[in-house]
Amino acid sequence: MDNLNMDKYYRIASRFRHEGEILGIRQYGDGLINDTFKVTTPEGFPDYILQRINNAVFKNVGMLQDNIRKVTGHLYNKLSQASERDIDRKVLRFIDAEDGRNYLFDEATGNYWRMMVFIPDAYTYESVTPENAYKTGLAISRFHSLLADIPDELGETIPHFHDMVFRLEEFRQAVKADKASRSSSVHDLIEEIEARAADMTAAERLHADGRLPKRICHCDTKVNNLLFDSEGEVLAVIDLDTVMPSFIFSDYGDFLRTAANFAAEDDPDMKKAGFNPAIFESFTKGYLEEAKDFITPAETLMLPFAVRLFPYMQCVRFLGDYLNGDTYYKIKYPEHNLIRARNQFALLESIERYDKDGSMASFIASCI
Numbered sequence: 001m002d003n004l005n006m007d008k009y010y011r012i013a014s015r016f017r018h019e020g021e022i023l024g025i026r027q028y029g030d031g032l033i034n035d036t037f038k039v040t041t042p043e044g045f046p047d048y049i050l051q052r053i054n055n056a057v058f059k060n061v062g063m064l065q066d067n068i069r070k071v072t073g074h075l076y077n078k079l080s081q082a083s084e085r086d087i088d089r090k091v092l093r094f095i096d097a098e099d100g101r102n103y104l105f106d107e108a109t110g111n112y113w114r115m116m117v118f119i120p121d122a123y124t125y126e127s128v129t130p131e132n133a134y135k136t137g138l139a140i141s142r143f144h145s146l147l148a149d150i151p152d153e154l155g156e157t158i159p160h161f162h163d164m165v166f167r168l169e170e171f172r173q174a175v176k177a178d179k180a181s182r183s184s185s186v187h188d189l190i191e192e193i194e195a196r197a198a199d200m201t202a203a204e205r206l207h208a209d210g211r212l213p214k215r216i217c218h219c220d221t222k223v224n225n226l227l228f229d230s231e232g233e234v235l236a237v238i239d240l241d242t243v244m245p246s247f248i249f250s251d252y253g254d255f256l257r258t259a260a261n262f263a264a265e266d267d268p269d270m271k272k273a274g275f276n277p278a279i280f281e282s283f284t285k286g287y288l289e290e291a292k293d294f295i296t297p298a299e300t301l302m303l304p305f306a307v308r309l310f311p312y313m314q315c316v317r318f319l320g321d322y323l324n325g326d327t328y329y330k331i332k333y334p335e336h337n338l339i340r341a342r343n344q345f346a347l348l349e350s351i352e353r354y355d356k357d358g359s360m361a362s363f364i365a366s367c368i
């Protein structure tokens with residue numbers, strides 16, 4: 001960051017009610033949507049995370065920040081009631097801006113910003129080992145059970161976010177419009193997507209028939225949205241922008257999409273992308289250890305479906321963005337979204353091969 005930019009971020013951070021003089025600000029994290037910065041202060045004061053909220057994606061920032069206030073407030077109360085130790089490292093704490101709201105609009109940049117306390121000695125990873133996948137399963141089911149009795153209604157910060165019927169409609173529009181003139185080069189992938197479309201929209205049909213409920217979910221359980229302590233214990237599930245009602249299998253399937261892939265989601269080596277059964281088993285054991293007390297038989301039946309659904313949905317979303325000319329996800333090179341889409345498809349095919357005899361369902365049944 002050059003000095004001019006540094007001044008800009010300093011000015012924005014100063015509009016929040018932080019403690020301690022701001023010593024430095026630098027870019028932080030690897031998210032695809034928001035921009036994240038670490039703000040440092042002298043010893044004895046907390047450091048902070050400053051974020052520019054992507055309001056092309058989150059169009060109702062007031063609703064988004066209101067959801068976050070409700071969710072963090074509820075998590076804090078539940079952990080206090082349970083006499084949990086070290087709560088400040090387990091729940092995100094957003095600080096107020098000059099006007100008392102938990103975000104601000106900065107006229108000069110034309111952007112929305114928020115600031116939260118930096119959790120010290122905490123680590124995020126891009127992958128997990130079979131040993132710690134079990135703990136991540138426990139953390140995600142705990143997140144579900146803690147939020148099960150949240151008294152407030154939460155808004156849908158991105159309407160139809162994990163709705164596969166909607167995602168396919170959006171995708172078909174992108175194919176039809178072909179804004180970036182790229183569709184002829186990806187016909188093979190478009191055909192593979194269409195061949196699975198009827199199967200992959202099963203959950204929406206079950207929901208419409210009243211046979212599959214929605215609950216409060218995180219809806220972005222990538223590995224790097226978990227915060228670990230130095231002993232490898234999970235401190236918190238972070239990045240709460242998408243917490244909203246969804247199918248409970250969303251968080252189960254989306255975690256495995258990143259954790260149980262031998263490759264990162266944008267690894268161009270398609271031979272490397274593939275399903276890691278050891279992570280699947282360990283995470284599933286951990287998840288069901290706690291979730292078996294609240295998950296219904298209909299939801300349990302959908303877990304193997306969810307393992308396929310999320311690489312599929314992500315393939316559809318990445319390819320749709322590629323066809324639209326890369327307007328949604330941050331990219332580092334022109335074919336980045338296409339590589340991501342092909343990677344997710346390779347993962348999906350690997351899952352289909354692994355599960356062709358229904359072995360996932362048998363394993364899941366053995367955990368309940």
Ligand code: ADP
Pocket residue numbers: 028029030031032033034035036049092116117118119120122123124224225238239240
């Ligand atoms: P993005 O939308 O960019 O993914 P995140 O909220 O996930 O934004 O933040 C990006 C990264 O910043 C996280 O992966 C994590 O490493 C770090 N981070 C976010 N919030 C905190 C926090 N309160 N304390 C410590 N690190 C954090």
Ligand code: GN1
Pocket residue numbers: 030031032033034057219220222225239242265314
């Ligand atoms: C985005 O913000 P980030 O990088 O954690 C996206 C997720 C995708 C993910 C793919 C709001 O998550 O839905 O699964 O990228 N978030 C939004 O890596 O679209």
Ligand code: MG
Pocket residue numbers: 031224225239
């Ligand atoms: Mg994140």
